[in-house]
Amino acid sequence: MEKACGHCGHLMHVHLRKIVYMNHTEIEHVPVYRCSCCEHHELVEQVKEELKQVLLQVPREQGTISFADYxxxxxxxxxxxxxxxxxxxxxxxxxxxxxxxxxxxVWLGEIEQALREL
Known part of the structure; x- marks a missing residue:
């Protein structure tokens, strides 16, 4: 997955990152676009609502959780x-x-290729 960076115009690629919420809770595996040129980060649009719901549900002193669980x-x-x-x-x-x-x-093409190889 990739898109153009809104800051410098270079391509941003998706990485699964750890974010810290309220200095207490670490949330691993959060999909984030990252620009390797200017280091700009941006949450993947498709998970914003899910992440908001997780943040509302997680107790303040939770520790570390995986976003993949939600x-x-x-x-x-x-x-x-x-x-x-x-x-x-x-x-x-x-x-x-x-x-x-x-x-x-691009990603669809990779998946189609994988399906052909099965």
């Missing part, structure tokens, strides 16, 4: 990062539906 989108991204070899057809089709909603033609 977000199906993030769970699929995390799984794709670590174990694409273990993906079954249904997993690839789920990922295809998610990526289709993002209109990311």
């Amino acid at each position: 977000s199906p989108f993030t769970r699929m991204m995390l799984r794709a990062c670590y174990c694409t070899a273990d993906f079954q057809v249904d997993d690839w089709l789920d990922m295809y539906l998610l990526v289709s909603s993002l209109h990311d033609s």
